[in-house]
Amino acid sequence: MRLLGAIVRGFWVVAVVAIPSLLLPSASQASLEFALIIGGIIAVFTIFEYGTESPGFVDFRFAPPYNRFRVFTLAAQVIATTLIVRSVELDLVNSDILLWAQTAAERVDFQYSPVTRAIDVILEDARFSDTAAVLLVYAASASFVVGLGLTVLFSLLLWLFPWPLDRANFNLWLNLPMLHIKDGVDIVKRLRRDAILNILLAAALIYGLPYIPTYGFDWLTTGIFENNQAIVWATTLWIFIPGGLLARSLAMLKIAGIIRRAQRG
Numbered sequence: 001m002r003l004l005g006a007i008v009r010g011f012w013v014v015a016v017v018a019i020p021s022l023l024l025p026s027a028s029q030a031s032l033e034f035a036l037i038i039g040g041i042i043a044v045f046t047i048f049e050y051g052t053e054s055p056g057f058v059d060f061r062f063a064p065p066y067n068r069f070r071v072f073t074l075a076a077q078v079i080a081t082t083l084i085v086r087s088v089e090l091d092l093v094n095s096d097i098l099l100w101a102q103t104a105a106e107r108v109d110f111q112y113s114p115v116t117r118a119i120d121v122i123l124e125d126a127r128f129s130d131t132a133a134v135l136l137v138y139a140a141s142a143s144f145v146v147g148l149g150l151t152v153l154f155s156l157l158l159w160l161f162p163w164p165l166d167r168a169n170f171n172l173w174l175n176l177p178m179l180h181i182k183d184g185v186d187i188v189k190r191l192r193r194d195a196i197l198n199i200l201l202a203a204a205l206i207y208g209l210p211y212i213p214t215y216g217f218d219w220l221t222t223g224i225f226e227n228n229q230a231i232v233w234a235t236t237l238w239i240f241i242p243g244g245l246l247a248r249s250l251a252m253l254k255i256a257g258i259i260r261r262a263q264r265g
Helices: 002-023 029-051 066-089 096-107 114-124 130-160 187-211 218-225 228-264
Strands: none
Touching: 002 029, 002 066, 002 228, 066 096, 066 130, 066 228, 096 130, 114 130, 114 187, 130 228, 187 228
């Protein structure tokens, strides 16, 4: 049963990775094949990770629905940005998804907005066509709203409801395999410290990631963002990575609170 569930997760990963290549009119057969190869590699890792009982690299693997929420968020970001790009490619200027993207872009255009800052950084350091610039604005705004919105929503649900569901059998080491705690270290303090560090890192990444492809690599930036599939994945991962750190930090803070109450009781 465990292996079957791992295989289903593997197929789900392949499907999510292939969405842009399947839905975008500009996608070539070669890009689809490349997407399937990348999806297959990630799927093998997923099957191996979820098909074994021992911990690996994935946090909270034995505390559902944490990772299901994260995968759903990723899928929602990919689908939203892909549909936006598809509508622009097909010149569906009055489609509901583009009208929503325009509204999202207006709502996130405020002082110190990470979306505005990211777009300014990328557009000022490279030459873009008007279509690519519009796509970047729409995709970044939609990814920000969908990704961060769902991350906050799901994190609050996990915080407010009785998660982890099976607290009596919750194992800290199995669910946080990359968290190494030495003997004599206060677990609660370590969890809270790491949670705060994750929050700070998430804030740094959401503002800092747009600088990576632009700093000294103008030709690379233009090449990436003139490819519509690259726009989908760049804007998706830009929010998904910091969002994952934010969700992890809130989960760790809740686990720390549960352990503290158990110690006092």
